[in-house]
Amino acid sequence: xxxxxxxxxxxxxxxxxxxxxxxxxxxxxxxxxxxxxxxxxxxxxxxxxxxxxxxxxxxxxxxxxxxxxxxxxxxxxxxxxxxxxxxxxxxxxxxxxxxxxxxxxxxxxxxxxxxxxxxxxxxxxxxxxxxxxxxxxxxxxxxxxxxxxxxxxxxxxxxxxxxxxxxxxxxxxxxxxxxxxxxxxxxxxxxxxxxxxxxxxxxxxxxxxxxxxxxxxxxxxxxxxxxxxxxxxxxxxxxxxxxxxxx
Numbered sequence: 026x027x028x029x030x031x032x033x034x035x036x037x038x039x040x041x042x043x044x045x046x047x048x049x050x051x052x053x054x055x056x057x058x059x060x061x062x063x064x065x066x067x068x069x070x071x072x073x074x075x076x077x078x079x080x081x082x083x084x085x086x087x088x089x090x091x092x093x094x095x096x097x098x099x100x101x102x103x104x105x106x107x108x109x110x111x112x113x114x115x116x117x118x119x120x121x122x123x124x125x126x127x128x129x130x131x132x133x134x135x136x137x138x139x140x141x142x143x144x145x146x147x148x149x150x151x152x153x154x155x156x157x158x159x160x161x162x163x164x165x166x167x168x169x170x171x172x173x174x175x176x177x178x179x180x181x182x183x184x185x186x187x188x189x190x191x192x193x194x195x196x197x198x199x200x201x202x203x204x205x206x207x208x209x210x211x212x213x214x215x216x217x218x219x220x221x222x223x224x225x226x227x228x229x230x231x232x233x234x235x236x237x238x239x240x241x242x243x244x245x246x247x248x249x250x251x252x253x254x255x256x257x258x259x260x261x262x263x264x265x266x267x268x269x270x271x272x
Contacts, residue, residue, distance in 0.1 A: 028052040028091050029246060030083075032074045032131060033101030035061035037199025038149065041235030042098055045243050052091065056083055057101070074101050075127040084134035094138040096246040099128045100149040102164075104201055109162040117163050124167035125174070132178060136185075143186030145246045148175050149238070150191040152262045168193075172258055179256030188255040190245045195262025196223050196232040228264025237261065 029046050033039040034055030040063055043053050047065035055066035058073040070086060072079040087094060103123035105116045128148060135146075153161060154168040172191055179189040203219075224231035241261045244250050260266060 026050065026052050027095040028054065028087075028093070029096040029098060030054040030056065030087060030094055030131075030135070031066075031098040031100055032056045032127065033149075034063065034066060034069070035059045036100070036102075037201065038194065038197060038235045038238050039100045040065070042100060042239040042242050045236060045239030046246075049243055049247075051096075054087060054090075074131060075122040077130055080127070080130040081134050084131075084138060087135075088138055092138075093142055094135055094144060095142075096145045096147065097131060097135045097139070098147045098149065098242055098246065099131055101127055102149065102151075102167075102201075104161070104164045106160055106164075108160050112163055120163040120167050124164070125170050128171060128174065136182075136187075139187055140185045143248075144188075145248065145251075146178065146182070146187060146189045147242050147245045148189070148191040149242070150175070150193045150258065152193050152195045152260060152266055154193055154258070155260070156266050175258070176256045183255065188245075188251070190251075190254060190257045190259065192238060192241050192245065193258050193260045193262070194233065194238045195260070195265045196227070197235055197238055198232050199235060224263075226265065227262070228267055231263065233261065233263055 029051050031039055031042050034043050035057035043055055043063055043065040047053050053066050054068045056070045056072055056074055060071055070083050072083050074080055101123055103120050105120055148171055150171050151168040153165040154172040157165040175189055175191040238261055241259055
């Protein structure tokens with residue numbers, strides 16, 4: 026049985042990724058700084074992945090439990106929705122720690138568990154890495170950096186047969202999306218209307234569902250499905266970035 030470790034597993038996309046991997050027969054290890062009981066997660070580790078000591082402990086625990094790791098999914102993320110000039114230093118650092126530093130640490134400590142047998146690393150980015158909007162600068166900057174890091178890691182880790190890719194989700198129906206609707210980029214009187222209005226801006230005509238991101242992640246993690254794919258960004262956004270903003 027293959028083993029995957031998913032960070033931020035308690036969130037909307039994280040728990041859906043866990044469900045998809047569990048249904049595909051994988052052993053799922055989930056990490057989050059919030060306590061969660063998820064039926065698709067075999068082993069749950071309560072920890073802040075951006076803390077160096079906690080991160081090393083996570084992968085020491087994985088080594089004790091299963092010995093090796095076939096896939097690492099860096100999904101944990103923090104989003105701050107406000108103008109850059111109003112963003113505090115502490116908020117900026119919290120975004121960079123969760124969205125970027127945590128990935129550096131996870132890859133660093135997961136590497137010994139993957140270097141002998143190879144595997145896959147899938148980073149969960151965002152379309153904000155390639156096309157963004159107002160009042161989300163810190164998040165966009167972190168996801169842009171993650172995209173660059175993905176390419177660099179793909180080059181560095183290929184000699185150990187470790188593939189590294191990123192999924193760039195667009196608007197996905199999760200609590201993080203709902204919180205971000207306060208930025209005023211869509212109109213509506215309640216969350217349902219705001220999500221529906223946002224969906225209409227997509228070529229497909231709706232926002233995404235978390236399990237749709239999970240399926241994309243499974244594709245990139247599975248050696249049989251994506252063995253010739255590394256250093257790439259798979260955009261899963263319902264066609265949102267395909268349409269000119271002037272139309």
